[in-house]
Amino acid sequence: xxxxxxxxxxxxxVGKTTSTASLGAALAQSGQSVVLVDFDxxxxxxxxxxxxxxxxxxxxxxxxxxxxxxxxxxxxxKRIDTLTLLPASQTRDKDALTEEGVKNVIEELKEKFDWIIxxxxxxxxxxxxxxxxxxxxxxxxxxxxxxxxxxSDRIIGMLDSKTLRAENGDTFEKHLLLTRYNAARAxxxxxxxxxxxxxxxxxxxxxxxxxxxxxxxxxxxxxxxxLNTPDSMAAKAYSDAxxxxxxxKLEIVEPMERKGFMSxxxxxxxxxx
Amino acid sequence: xxxxSFFTRSRSAPVARDRLQILLAHERSLSGQSDLIAVLREExxxxxxKHVSIDRDKVNVKLECGDQVSTLEVNVEVIDQPKSxxx
Numbered sequence: 266x267x268x269x270x271x272x273x274x275x276x277x278x279v280g281k282t283t284s285t286a287s288l289g290a291a292l293a294q295s296g297q298s299v300v301l302v303d304f305d306x307x308x309x310x311x312x313x314x315x316x317x318x319x320x321x322x323x324x325x326x327x328x329x330x331x332x333x334x335x336x337x338x339x340x341x342x343k344r345i346d347t348l349t350l351l352p353a354s355q356t357r358d359k360d361a362l363t364e365e366g367v368k369n370v371i372e373e374l375k376e377k378f379d380w381i382i383x384x385x386x387x388x389x390x391x392x393x394x395x396x397x398x399x400x401x402x403x404x405x406x407x408x409x410x411x412x413x414x415x416x417s418d419r420i421i422g423m424l425d426s427k428t429l430r431a432e433n434g435d436t437f438e439k440h441l442l443l444t445r446y447n448a449a450r451a452x453x454x455x456x457x458x459x460x461x462x463x464x465x466x467x468x469x470x471x472x473x474x475x476x477x478x479x480x481x482x483x484x485x486x487x488x489x490x491x492l493n494t495p496d497s498m499a500a501k502a503y504s505d506a507x508x509x510x511x512x513x514k515l516e517i518v519e520p521m522e523r524k525g526f527m528s529x530x531x532x533x534x535x536x537x538x
Numbered sequence: 539x540x541x542x543s544f545f546t547r548s549r550s551a552p553v554a555r556d557r558l559q560i561l562l563a564h565e566r567s568l569s570g571q572s573d574l575i576a577v578l579r580e581e582x583x584x585x586x587x588k589h590v591s592i593d594r595d596k597v598n599v600k601l602e603c604g605d606q607v608s609t610l611e612v613n614v615e616v617i618d619q620p621k622s623x624x625x
Contacts, residue, residue, distance in 0.1 A: 411554050454549035461555040
């Protein structure tokens with residue numbers, strides 16, 4: 266049974282696209298067939314994060330409007346053959362998408378893939394609503410920071426009212442993915458901790474991705490972090506989250522930065538040098 | 539003072555959590571109602587405007603939901619119309 270999953274947040278810059286790429290790659294690495302659909306029409310970036318920016322010929326808008334067939338727009342990943350990308354258009358605006366058109370594309374993708382992962386644009390407007398409209402489940406990407414948590418709360422409200430499943434009274438799974446988490450700062454009370462955010466948003470936790478240079482490096486080189494540095498803590502967090510999405514029961518541990526004696530003495534610079 | 543602030547300087551996370559809890563409790567109680575108020579406002583205005591002239595900026599629609607009773611308060615300022623006044 267194929268799953269349609271939206272990765273959303275309300276707020277921009279919290280890690281939706283990075284998380285879409287990393288979760289998708291991790292699921293594909295475990296043998297699932299996965300397609301990543303970029304819904305951020307006009308501001309596409311999933312192609313860049315996936316390292317496929319020079320391979321885009323046709324896009325989601327072309328398919329929705331009937332200017333291209335779906336297989337013409339799909340880009341197969343060169344590193345994992347079960348991973349595919351459907352890019353967004355860079356030159357059109359979000360009004361180029363219609364509900365009927367998006368529905369047809371998702372129905373067609375369901376025949377070919379186990380996972381259809383929709384990368385939502387920021388905001389609560391039409392683009393974000395279309396990205397979530399036909400989803401079976403959602404990953405809400407949140408930073409432990411007030412504006413991100415508030416916007417996530419708003420998006421959770423929309424998922425409960427504006428998705429097709431919610432309108433039909435069906436169950437809709439929601440998972441919280443806490444990103445850019447700094448365990449040391451949370452321990453010192455400088456940043457909201459996992460319990461704080463969970464208490465406020467009241468949805469199940471999918472994983473905690475630590476703030477990490479490996480994530481930036483991965484997007485710099487256009488390779489999901491689970492492929493680029495599979496042994497990094499961020500990659501492990503995403504891989505574990507992907508296993509939980511497949512139903513595995515894995516304990517969630519707070520990512521604690523292990524600092525050596527020297528880096529304790531000399532602070533961050535020594536640790537990153 | 540400086541010694542005191544050294545020990546207490548960084549515990550801002552509980553403040554963030556408490557502010558969010560208060561704010562979101564308020565915002566959640568409003569969700570779904572904002573549309574209703576807008577619709578009520580427009581329809582009530584349309585009916586009143588048929589009979590008297592009103593200033594659309596001087597209309598206040600307020601919905602208060604209590605445990606037992608909810609009240610809808612509509613305040614409309616009517617523009618003086620000397621012509622149609624009986625005296």
